[in-house]
Amino acid sequence: MNTFFQFGAMYAEIEEGDVIERAPIELGDKILEPGDYVRKIGEKKRTSFEMQDGYYLKYIGKIDKYLLFLTNSYEDWQNSKFFYAFAYVDNNTLVIGGRKGVRDIRVNKLEVFKEVTFKPVKEQVKMDLSDYILE
Numbered sequence: 001m002n003t004f005f006q007f008g009a010m011y012a013e014i015e016e017g018d019v020i021e022r023a024p025i026e027l028g029d030k031i032l033e034p035g036d037y038v039r040k041i042g043e044k045k046r047t048s049f050e051m052q053d054g055y056y057l058k059y060i061g062k063i064d065k066y067l068l069f070l071t072n073s074y075e076d077w078q079n080s081k082f083f084y085a086f087a088y089v090d091n092n093t094l095v096i097g098g099r100k101g102v103r104d105i106r107v108n109k110l111e112v113f114k115e116v117t118f119k120p121v122k123e124q125v126k127m128d129l130s131d132y133i134l135e
Contacts, residue, residue: 005098012085
């Protein structure tokens with residue numbers, strides 16, 4: 001698996017031989033099960049990750065310390081090669097980033113959805129980058 005950071009999100013590219021462990025994970029005040037959806041991870045603007053209205057992250061599973069998600073725009077996770085990725089530090093801390101730095105996502109409370117509406121792909125991530133210097 002390779003990870004990369006682009007457009008305010010970290011992604012994982014799955015390689016041949018990688019196995020996604022379909023295991024629940026404690027995140028904030030909830031246990032996130034494979035197939036569960038979240039719209040926002042974290043509470044504070046600077047230390048959260050939020051999807052655009054109508055879009056959700058679907059927890060697929062993990063590889064090592066990386067939690068892998070798709071959106072409610074994709075139904076067939078087994079044929080997907082790219083996932084949103086979050087490095088799991090502990091149940092209250094995730095990290096995303098790339099070569100130019102990382103940022104933490106602090107999770108105390110998590111709203112989990114069991115079912116959401118399928119949505120066609122458009123702009124999915126809602127992020128204010130005004131506090132970051134872009135080169």
